[in-house]
Amino acid sequence: MKKSPGNYLQLFKSTFLLSAFTFGGGYVIIPLMKKTFVDELGWLEEEEMLNIAAMAQSSPGAMAVNAAVLVGWRLLGLSGALISILGTVLPPLIILTVISLFYDAFRTNVVVSAVLKGMMAGVSAVIFDVVITMAGGVIERKKLLPLLMLAGAFVAHYVLHVNVVFIILFCGTLGALITLHDRKTGQEHI
Amino acid sequence: MIYLQLFLSFFQIGLFSFGGGMAAMPLIQNQVVDIHGWLTLTEFTDLITISEMTPGPIAINSATFVGTHIAGLPGALISTVGCVLPSTVFVSMLAWLYRKYRELAVIQGALAGLRPTIVALILSAGLSILVLTIWGPDGFSWGIQSVDPVAVLLFVTGLFVLRKFKPNPILVMVGSGVIGGACYLLLP
Known part of the structure; x- marks a missing residue:
């Protein structure tokens, strides 16, 4: 694609708007990105978008940022990637900066703190809803090893207070080794 | 040096959060509440509530919130870059x-190995938030008088509504904020 100011501006505008209107984060951003970059602008093929989604999902960090990096890179190289990151990061940066300022000023207000206390129960419910759905996905596959890893990781973190990073590194390495072993022997443990 | 600490903390959060969505939550709690004490568990829970109600990934929202809280706008920028x-x-x-x-x-x-792990870690972080919600900052205890009945009722109702009707989570949070807020203000 041509590295013209117009294209950079369009890329910035698109990523900024996508980020500003994506509530709930994560997977929601992919269909919206497809709509913008494949259907409306015609800058990417549908299959490219699917590859980008797969890679964004396989990398650490926020999926919206990862996808933006890949789209920007693919369209306009390194400078495109930087513009996309900027467009994606600016909306939450601006919104949360404003909220933080209000938060520090208002947290001690009686009404605000009562409402936030009520909201804690709501956000607990939202987290447990996510956990139930995700755990359901693990249980459905009826494999012993993932269930053991789920239980083990929970005990390690909640009861034994093992650092999260160690748990993630350990389980990630274990998963990779078992998958490689399974591919050689034609088994499926995970 | 606070800027360097913020940068390194959020660098780790960015590096080790696999799985999107709430996967970053346990890592943020670990760095921000447990290791550095930049936020109390209550403030952290407020942050998760705010993140769920505003656009943008939890990790970026947290970087801005914590950065601003600890070291103003430069802190927010450095945390976000990290x-x-x-x-x-x-x-x-x-x-x-x-x-x-x-x-x-x-x-x-x-x-594949991380999927069940992420579930366990989100469950663990969610459980500490639930204990805070129901028993308060002193933590779990057996006595029935230490339980907050309003919080229990809101949690059970909220979870039921989410499982049964699958509404936008923002509605559940706003609903429990309004109903809970009214209860806490009006009930003795």
Whole structure:
């Protein structure tokens, strides 16, 4: 694609708007990105978008940022990637900066703190809803090893207070080794 | 040096949060509440509530919130850069490898191993928030008088509504904020 100011501006505008209107984060951003970059602008093929989604999902960090990096890179190289990151990061940066300022000023207000206390129960419910759905996905596959890893990781973190990073590194390495072993022997443990 | 600490903390959060959405939550809690004490558990829960109600990924929202809270706007910017940097480098490398190999068994295997782990870690972080909600900052205890009945009722109702009707989560949070807020203000 041509590295013209117009294209950079369009890329910035698109990523900024996508980020500003994506509530709930994560997977929601992919269909919206497809709509913008494949259907409306015609800058990417549908299959490219699917590859980008797969890679964004396989990398650490926020999926919206990862996808933006890949789209920007693919369209306009390194400078495109930087513009996309900027467009994606600016909306939450601006919104949360404003909220933080209000938060520090208002947290001690009686009404605000009562409402936030009520909201804690709501956000607990939202987290447990996510956990139930995700755990359901693990249980459905009826494999012993993932269930053991789920239980083990929970005990390690909640009861034994093992650092999260160690748990993630350990389980990630274990998963990779078992998958490689399974591919050689034609088994499926995970 | 506070800026360096913020940068390193959010760099780790960005580097180790696999799985999207709430996967970053346990890591943020670990760095921000447990290790550095930048936020109390209550403030952290407020942050998760705010993140769920505003656009943008939890990690970026947290970087801005914590950064502003601890070191003003420069703090917010440095935390955000720290948070974005590792995944930017990683995803670029992956894109390059992907073109060469197409299918990367090691990465797929690592992700398969992480899926149940992420569930466990979100559950663990969620449980500490639930204990705070129901029993308060002093933590779990057996006595029935230490339980907050309003919080229990709101949690059970909220979870039931979410499972049964699958509404937008924002509605559940606003609903429990309004009803809970009214109860806490009006009930003796």
